Amino acid sequence: MARKVTSFRDKLKKAAKEKHIKCPVCGREKKFVKAIRARRTQKGSYRYVEEVVAVCGCNEKDVFA
Numbered sequence: 452m453a454r455k456v457t458s459f460r461d462k463l464k465k466a467a468k469e470k471h472i473k474c475p476v477c478g479r480e481k482k483f484v485k486a487i488r489a490r491r492t493q494k495g496s497y498r499y500v501e502e503v504v505a506v507c508g509c510n511e512k513d514v515f516a
């Protein structure tokens with residue numbers, strides 16, 4: 452459990468280092484945000500997972516909807 456949290460923080464740190472990436476499509480700087488997404492399991496129930504997503508003008512509406 453503690454290990455999972457640590458690796459997630461490492462991911463965020465890594466994402467923060469790479470935050471000055473510009474999107475070649477919209478020309479805006481990509482921002483890395485933590486998003487909660489619903490994932491359907493094989494049993495048919497939903498489970499929420501945290502993901503780090505790169506957001507720019509191309510997908511910000513999808514991510515923040």
Ligand SMILES: [Zn+2]
Nearest residue numbers: 474477507509
């Ligand atoms: Zn873009």
